Amino acid sequence: MALTRDFRDTIKARAASDAAFRAALLSDAVELLLSGDVETGKAVLRDFINATVGFERLAELVGTPPKSLMRMFSAKGNPRADNLFGIISRLQQETGVHLAVAAA
Secondary structure (H helix, E strand, O other): OOOOHHHHHHHHHHHHHOHHHHHHHHHHHHHHHHHOOHHHHHHHHHHHHHHOOHHHHHHHHHOOOHHHHHHHOOOOOOOOHHHHHHHHHHHHHHHOOOOOOOOO
């Protein structure tokens, strides 16, 4: 399902002004990935990227072309684990949102 520009702008505005919202977006994306819901996890991570650093800046940070990153997080994308965790690490550094893993 394609997102409307209004929705993307709303997410971006909220992420810019609300640190807890940014943290929740990244946390939710990683939790979804870890639970096996990769499709939804990639979609939420894509929203987080668009709302925070953007694909152009992320491409500079990780040394991967922006179009490749966009494909990784598309519905049919299949990022390798090293790419995915490298991207999450860079996103944490760039946005100041740091996740911790705990056993439940």
